[in-house]
Amino acid sequence: MRRRAEGEGEDSPPDPARLMEYAVRLLAEQARSEAEIERRLLRRGADEESAAAVVARLRALGYLDDDALARRWVESRGAQRGRRALAFELRRKGVDPNDALAERTDDDERAAARAAAVRKVGERPADTSREARAKLAAFLQRRGFGWDAIRPALNEL
Numbered sequence: 836m837r838r839r840a841e842g843e844g845e846d847s848p849p850d851p852a853r854l855m856e857y858a859v860r861l862l863a864e865q866a867r868s869e870a871e872i873e874r875r876l877l878r879r880g881a882d883e884e885s886a887a888a889v890v891a892r893l894r895a896l897g898y899l900d901d902d903a904l905a906r907r908w909v910e911s912r913g914a915q916r917g918r919r920a921l922a923f924e925l926r927r928k929g930v931d932p933n934d935a936l937a938e939r940t941d942d943d944e945r946a947a948a949r950a951a952a953v954r955k956v957g958e959r960p961a962d963t964s965r966e967a968r969a970k971l972a973a974f975l976q977r978r979g980f981g982w983d984a985i986r987p988a989l990n991e992l
Contacts, residue, residue, distance in 0.1 A: 849880050854889050859898070868901050869894065870929020904928075905935035915951045918944060920979020941983065948975055948984035952992055960992055 849857075857879060858872050867875075869890050876886035893899045905925055913921060918936055925932035955974055960967065968989055975985045 849885075851885055851888065854879065854881050854885060855892065858889050858893060862893070862898055866904050866907065867899075868904055868928045868930045869899050872899065874929075901930045902934060905930045905932060909935045909939065913939065913943070914947055915954070915978065917948065917975070917979030917981065917984060919981070923979070944980065944984040945987050948978075948980045948988040949991060951975060951978055951980070952988045956992065958992075963992075 854876055858876060861867055861872060861875055872893065873886045873890050876889055877883065881889070890899065908925060908928075908930075909921055912924065916924075918939060921939075922932040922936060925935065952971055952975060956962075956967075956971060960971075971992075972985050972989060975988065980988075
């Protein structure tokens with residue numbers, strides 16, 4: 836539980852320096868988007884103006900960059916996730932996914948679908964029944980892949 840500083844009443848917003856310190860601590864834990872930091876500051880009791888000022892300061896210092904975050908997210912999670920899943924995750928973080936996903940080609944999508952399928956069932960699956968194929972297709976759909984990527988992965992395995 837956060838201790839209130841002297842002179843800080845129950846209804847007064849947190850000190851801007853404390854908000855900045857809190858935001859930097861959040862960023863030290865993991866990379867976060869501007870929207871995530873702002874939401875956390877608002878939950879902490881900051882007013883919208885103070886939260887926006889902290890986010891602007893962090894952006895000016897180079898600690899926040901939503902475009903770079905989105906590119907790193909797609910690079911790290913893209914090997915096992917499809918475009919739809921990546922776009923959903925980025926939107927949930929408050930980041931526009933279009934620029935980061937624009938570089939992802941259909942070949943990248945098919946390769947990622949195949950890698951996810953191989954990781955799930957192996958290079959040479961023991962069960963190639965219709966039901967097993969349906970289960971694998973459903974798994975890939977949940978991972979955000981479209982049929983243009985799922986079909987070739989199923990045919991290869």
